[in-house]
Amino acid sequence: MRVCEHDSLRVRKWKSELLAFLAETKRHCGIGGGNLCNSETLYAAPAMASRYGYYLPSPLIFIENRTRSVYFCLHRRLRALKHWMKSKGFQWSDDALGFVETPEEGIAVRALRELKEGEVVAKMPKEACLTTKTSGAREIIEEAGLDGHLGLAFAIMYERSLAGDSPWAGYLQLLPDQECVPIVWTLHEVNHLLCGTELHQTVQEDKTLIYEDWKENILPLLDLAPSKLNPKFFGIEQYFAAKSLISSRSFEIDDYHGFGMVPLADLFNHKTGAEDVHFTAMPSNDESDTDVDDCNNEEGIVEEEALAQNSSIYMSELNTANIGNRIVIDSESSSVSEDDTSMLEMIMIKDVSSGTEVFNTYGLLGNAALLHRYGFTEQDNSYDIINIDMKLVLQWCSSMFSDRHSRARVSFWRRLDYSACGSQNSEYFEISFDGEPQIELLILLHIMLLPDDAYHKLDLSVSIAGNCVESSGTTLLNDNIFPNKAFNTSKKSMLPKNVCDALLSLADMRESLYGLKSIEEDIEALGRCSLVREKKLYNSLVLRINERKILRKLRNYASQSFKTPNHSSPRKKLKRTTKRTS
Numbered sequence: 001m002r003v004c005e006h007d008s009l010r011v012r013k014w015k016s017e018l019l020a021f022l023a024e025t026k027r028h029c030g031i032g033g034g035n036l037c038n039s040e041t042l043y044a045a046p047a048m049a050s051r052y053g054y055y056l057p058s059p060l061i062f063i064e065n066r067t068r069s070v071y072f073c074l075h076r077r078l079r080a081l082k083h084w085m086k087s088k089g090f091q092w093s094d095d096a097l098g099f100v101e102t103p104e105e106g107i108a109v110r111a112l113r114e115l116k117e118g119e120v121v122a123k124m125p126k127e128a129c130l131t132t133k134t135s136g137a138r139e140i141i142e143e144a145g146l147d148g149h150l151g152l153a154f155a156i157m158y159e160r161s162l163a164g165d166s167p168w169a170g171y172l173q174l175l176p177d178q179e180c181v182p183i184v185w186t187l188h189e190v191n192h193l194l195c196g197t198e199l200h201q202t203v204q205e206d207k208t209l210i211y212e213d214w215k216e217n218i219l220p221l222l223d224l225a226p227s228k229l230n231p232k233f234f235g236i237e238q239y240f241a242a243k244s245l246i247s248s249r250s251f252e253i254d255d256y257h258g259f260g261m262v263p264l265a266d267l268f269n270h271k272t273g274a275e276d277v278h279f280t281a282m283p284s285n286d287e288s289d290t291d292v293d294d295c296n297n298e299e300g301i302v303e304e305e306a307l308a309q310n311s312s313i314y315m316s317e318l319n320t321a322n323i324g325n326r327i328v329i330d331s332e333s334s335s336v337s338e339d340d341t342s343m344l345e346m347i348m349i350k351d352v353s354s355g356t357e358v359f360n361t362y363g364l365l366g367n368a369a370l371l372h373r374y375g376f377t378e379q380d381n382s383y384d385i386i387n388i389d390m391k392l393v394l395q396w397c398s399s400m401f402s403d404r405h406s407r408a409r410v411s412f413w414r415r416l417d418y419s420a421c422g423s424q425n426s427e428y429f430e431i432s433f434d435g436e437p438q439i440e441l442l443i444l445l446h447i448m449l450l451p452d453d454a455y456h457k458l459d460l461s462v463s464i465a466g467n468c469v470e471s472s473g474t475t476l477l478n479d480n481i482f483p484n485k486a487f488n489t490s491k492k493s494m495l496p497k498n499v500c501d502a503l504l505s506l507a508d509m510r511e512s513l514y515g516l517k518s519i520e521e522d523i524e525a526l527g528r529c530s531l532v533r534e535k536k537l538y539n540s541l542v543l544r545i546n547e548r549k550i551l552r553k554l555r556n557y558a559s560q561s562f563k564t565p566n567h568s569s570p571r572k573k574l575k576r577t578t579k580r581t582s
């Protein structure tokens, strides 16, 4: 029977029967039962009906069978994981933690009884974690000198290539092929969905660098060890997939193991600033007394920095990176037996009632960082920021002043020891979640807008002060640029009108990077979008909208901060809030 108009009504009816069925399954099978088939069955069944132009005689029988098979398939896979973990010496209590599938977050960990602060809810043997030291590929990795994440990506591909023969088979069978982070999106998706956002350039660069890494380091190994390595498992797609798993689920284990995949610990989902559980470790006996966190941190930073080329997103991730998927060595609250350095632990940091999800934290991260590393966003994320590139500021300058004027004022600003964030090649200014611009940007705009005579006077005073810029230059600057006593650096309030106008222009220029669609259109699109079926679109819209809301706040800030300078009021000295370190 072909699908006709009349049939589409049946598809709708089918869908509503499905929804009722799912609700019913949910009641019977608990949290996982109803939800797990949402994405697969609910949308697949009517689509299949339309595509193939027929209906199964009894949709409900079909759905029921399918739901059962999906449910039991996951159930079987979870059971296999638990069996594997028990055999490898993982410890957790079956009456304390349950694992369920949710359409939005994938697998989640729930409390099956009340959990108390300080309780160790899981222990993971370091030797059972998948690292460059434990993998069967260790020799190849060491001979080839594959460090850090590169080596771990190779280890994951290698163990995957062994399928059932891998000692991690029971773990790998439950891992997704890849995490839906932007590095695995197509270039078209990156350009289309991330255009204008803080992630756009970063992800473009990531993709190029990851490809180069693979070509330089992995590809040659396939020729060197053809008998040991099946190229099917070491291709560029497999490398991107492994990198996505590392970015979303690897942990820093210790100085000896470095980063690795930690089964069980990686089942906990994230909640910003409201986690219930912490991941902890003691340094292994093989290690020196060096601080584990610091050592590994350094290695991670080197690699991540290379990857992100000083991207602001990465810098903010790194700044908060001592929590999240990292080690918290907390000797007071930890009940790891003093000499048991071979185990990692998950410790409750607050009470959790029975039936609720148990969350870890991956750090205090804004949406750009969350999407970048983990492939999801949060609706109201107070760690969001937006950046205004120095290039954009210079573009605004050249629309207002001659090149000579702009160059002289920027170099004067630098001479006063001010700088933006990032490196010389990719400098940017942060706008906070509340829409407040970084003080260095305000000062640069002030200097840029100074009338020539005031500027020359100031330039002369600073030159006379010579090497004493640090002590007297700032005072001179304060006296000349901020004659308004109401200006308060901590509140950054009461700016001259021309600076406010400059901020408004910069907000418009930054906004134009998002393309022709307005924020209202984005909000409407988000309302129509399904997180489960259109994950990439959904998360990129949340990112765009929240960034644009910050620009809106910047505009409000600029409109409300305006005050006509009153040169007769007593002068207030500006105190520097940041200092260049290099």
Ligand SMILES: C[S@@+](CC[C@H](N)C(=O)[O-])C[C@H]1O[C@@H](n2cnc3c(N)ncnc32)[C@H](O)[C@@H]1O
Pocket (backbone or CB within 6 Å): 104, 105, 106, 107, 108, 179, 248, 249, 265, 266, 267, 268, 269, 270, 271, 373, 374, 375, 376, 377
């Ligand atoms: C360490 S794993 C957590 C376990 C994972 N849910 C699973 O199915 O195995 C990290 C991944 O879980 C998902 N995730 C974690 N927290 C989330 C959240 N708050 N919202 C949506 N997805 C989340 C993301 O896909 C992320 O990349």
